[in-house]
Amino acid sequence: MEDPNLKHLGQETKYAFTYDPDVLDVFPNRHLDIDYFVKFNCPEFTSLCPMTNQPDFGTIYISYVPDEKLIESKSLKLYLFSYRNHGDFHENCIVTIMKDLKAIMEPKYIEVWGKFLPRGGLSIDPYANYGKEGTRWAEVANQRLFQHDMNPETITNR
Known part of the structure; x- marks a missing residue:
């Protein structure tokens, strides 16, 4: 099923080498009758240190509960790639990613966790989340923020 709003799927891939939220595409959620999580893992995220211009590498975890729209995965890949030559601190990258996805999808819930x-x-592991006001997801966001790192992982790869 083709969606005329999707700008990148099925097209020649053109990579932006500077931060570009305009590459993000969404498509309709066909399962509005249930809540479900969608999770993306990006183990090859790269941005630049704004002070030294040296590359920073990390894994980005994006989880969300869609409302009416979902993010198209190729556009998300292109968006995350657009950070490759973007100079910013880890914390700002994570919060900006969360805000950009929130703005285009308007999800019930979203969280973005970077593990650099x-x-x-x-190493720095910033975390940001949001739950739609007026829904139970606002309280879920508060609880997950309060408890997101109550059981820190054992670090074996860094």
């Missing part, structure tokens, strides 16, 4: 490889002996 260390530089200078320190």
